[in-house]
Amino acid sequence: MSSPAATEISPGLRSLELIRTLVGFDTTSRGSNIALIDWVKGYLAGYGIDSQLTTNDDGRKANLFATLPARDGNATTGGVVLSGHSDVVPVDGQPWETDPFTATLRGDKLYGRGVADMKSFSAIGLAFVPEFIHRGLSRPLHFALSYDEEVGCIGVRRLIADISRRGIRPSGCIVGEPTGMRLVIANKGKRSFRCRVRGHEAHSALTPRGVNAVQIACEIVTFLSQIARRFRDRGGFDAAYDVPYTTVHTGVIHGGTALNIVPRDCTFDFEFRHLPFDDPDALFADVKRFAATLIPEMHAVDPATYIEFESLSSMPGFDTHGGSEIAELGRACTGENDYAKVSFGTEAALFHNANIATIICGPGHIEQAHQPNEWISLEQLAACEDFMRRLGDDVCAA
Numbered sequence: 001m002s003s004p005a006a007t008e009i010s011p012g013l014r015s016l017e018l019i020r021t022l023v024g025f026d027t028t029s030r031g032s033n034i035a036l037i038d039w040v041k042g043y044l045a046g047y048g049i050d051s052q053l054t055t056n057d058d059g060r061k062a063n064l065f066a067t068l069p070a071r072d073g074n075a076t077t078g079g080v081v082l083s084g085h086s087d088v089v090p091v092d093g094q095p096w097e098t099d100p101f102t103a104t105l106r107g108d109k110l111y112g113r114g115v116a117d118m119k120s121f122s123a124i125g126l127a128f129v130p131e132f133i134h135r136g137l138s139r140p141l142h143f144a145l146s147y148d149e150e151v152g153c154i155g156v157r158r159l160i161a162d163i164s165r166r167g168i169r170p171s172g173c174i175v176g177e178p179t180g181m182r183l184v185i186a187n188k189g190k191r192s193f194r195c196r197v198r199g200h201e202a203h204s205a206l207t208p209r210g211v212n213a214v215q216i217a218c219e220i221v222t223f224l225s226q227i228a229r230r231f232r233d234r235g236g237f238d239a240a241y242d243v244p245y246t247t248v249h250t251g252v253i254h255g256g257t258a259l260n261i262v263p264r265d266c267t268f269d270f271e272f273r274h275l276p277f278d279d280p281d282a283l284f285a286d287v288k289r290f291a292a293t294l295i296p297e298m299h300a301v302d303p304a305t306y307i308e309f310e311s312l313s314s315m316p317g318f319d320t321h322g323g324s325e326i327a328e329l330g331r332a333c334t335g336e337n338d339y340a341k342v343s344f345g346t347e348a349a350l351f352h353n354a355n356i357a358t359i360i361c362g363p364g365h366i367e368q369a370h371q372p373n374e375w376i377s378l379e380q381l382a383a384c385e386d387f388m389r390r391l392g393d394d395v396c397a398a
Contacts, residue, residue, distance in 0.1 A: 013381050016110075018123035020103040023112040029087040029150045032060040036086050040064055040126065040145060047129055054162045056155065061147040063159040067168070068129065068143075071136040071397050076166075079140030080329070080395060081173040081356065083347060084122035085149030085156070088114040094372035109375040116364030116376045121176025121384060124363070128388045135396035142170055149347055152313040156347045160354045172326030175348040176362030178369055178376075179340065181383040183330040184360035186341040187348060188241070189317030191280040192271040194310045195220060195291075197255075200302040202262040210262030211298045211305045214255040217266040220307075221250050223290045224270055227283065238275055240341040246274040247343070248283075269312065273343055276317045284309075318349035324357040333390040334361060342366070361387070 025036035041051040044066050051066040064086075069075035091100045091113055098104040100113040114120075122145060132141060142163075147155035163170075177184075197217045202210030228248035237244045248270065255266025272280045291307045298305040320327055322339050331337060344366055351358040363384040364376040 013378065013385060015120070015124040015127040015381060015385060016103075016105075018127045019110065019115065019120050019381070022119040022123050023103040023114050024101055026101050027087050027114070028090050029148055030090070033086045033147050034060065034062055037062045037064050037145065041066075043126060044129065044143070047133055049129070052162065052166070054155075054158045056147065056158075061155065063147055063155045063162075064143070064145040065159055065163055066143045068132055068137055068141040070139050075140050076168045077140075078169070078171045079137075079142060080326070080391070081142040081144050081170045081351070082122070082125040083144040083146070083156075083173055083175045083351065084118050084125075084362075085146045085347065086119075086122075087148055087150050088117070088119075089150050089370045091372070096372050098373070100374070108378045110378065110381070111373055111375045113374055116178045116374055117366070117369035118177050118362055118364070120364060120376055120381060121362040124381065124384045124388055125176070127385075128392065132392055132396060135392060137395055138397040139395055140170075141395050142168070144173075146347065153315055153345070153347050153350060156350055160350060160356075164354065170356050172324070172329065173348070173351040173356045173358040174326070174330065175346050175351070175358060175360045176384075177344075177346050177348075177360050178362050178364035178366050179342065179360055180365050181334060181361060181363055181380060181387065183327065183334050183336060183339045184342050185322045185327055185330075185339045186240070186276070186319035187317055187346050187360065188246070188273045188275060188343050189280065189349065190271060190273050190313065190315045190345045191284065192269065192312040192314075193284065194267060194269050194312055196308050196310070197266045198304070198306045198308075199262065199264050199266070199298070200305055201264040204260040204262055207262055209301065211301045212262050213266035214263045216294055216298065216307065217253065217255060217268050219294060220287065220291055221253070221268060221270070223287065224248050224250055227286070231278075236275065236277060238341065240339075241275070241343055242340075243273075243343045246272065246278045246283075248272055273345070274317065276319050315345040316349040316353060317345075318352040318358065320352065320357060320359065324359075326357045326359050329391075329394060330359045330361055332394065333387045335390070
């Protein structure tokens with residue numbers, strides 16, 4: 001087995017070399033992750049563990065699912081899934097001070113794309129495979145690595161469908177997104193949309209003879225801002241979340257060609273990150289109803305004008321309410337009694353909705369994710385290694 005070249009880093013933690021290896025693979029979502037998946041498959045095969053791969057349609061990307069069976073041979077019933085995604089976000093245009101695909105240790109921080117989000121968790125789990133095997137397992141331990149989480153949790157849907165077809169029924173799942181090693185039992189859902197406005201061009205000196213697509217789009221964006229303020233000011237609220245209410249956000253807008261032309265086209269993208277008790281379909285219906293009130297004035301100038309919407313992505317929220325067996329295991333492994341909820345989306349909801357009780361707990365902090373000079377502290381890596389040792393106390397026979 002070979003791995004990408006990288007500089008030497010401190011051997012103070014058992015997982016550092018594996019983190020270095022995984023970070024060394026450029027698995028930006030727009031590219032392939034096969035080299036990383038093949039390396040992990042080979043690593044596990046070195047311990048006698050088979051891996052099952054599910055690929056995307058063109059075979060350039062793959063999920064990996066591997067099982068360390070229990071001492072009695074059980075490989076399908078019960079047990080825990082350690083789940084992570086293999087892809088990372090782009091580094092294009094970011095002012096990195098180190099090679100983003102070389103894990104670089106400076107002081108007590110390890111830098112590199114994916115060290116926080118979220119290759120460190122997967123590497124730490126893999127680093128403990130020899131210990132888990134040596135101790136022997138009282139119930140199965142599964143490893144899951146998915147593709148294209150960063151662009152809509154795409155790969156994990158095929159992974160979950162595949163393990164269901166194979167009759168594998170885990171009792172719980174730990175998704176290792178960066179939570180500062182806090183136990184997280186819920187995340188918000190997310191729905192994103194694109195709005196296209198088709199107006200009617202005219203000379204800007206004759207604006208009443210045109211339909212200004214940019215201004216129509218801005219009226220809808222203003223309506224979205226009013227919804228956002230309503231949630232901010234009136235809720236509902238759940239104080240356990242880092243942002244305790246549903247948020248509405250417009251992130252991209254394009255329109256117009258020149259100042260002296262009434263713009264014919266405008267598009268913008270927006271999202272809802274919603275608490276479990278807020279209905280994104282109802283919110284979207286409100287937006288469409290408002291947009292419909294703008295159509296008569298547009299058609300009075302040109303019946304060919306329109307406003308249309310396209311769904312871009314959908315990630316469900318989830319909430320285990322802290323009462324599941326996997327949540328209790330999370331408390332034992334973190335050594336903490338409390339729990340948190342987060343606003344960012346994860347694959348956890350998809351496992352949860354497939355009747356696999358799920359928690360989120362991993363090293364690093366979301367504030368460092370997706371940033372130039374992404375980093376994770378050695379203290380967080382050590383805390384995750386302690387977590388894995390405690391997990392071994394639960395799942396191992398001795």
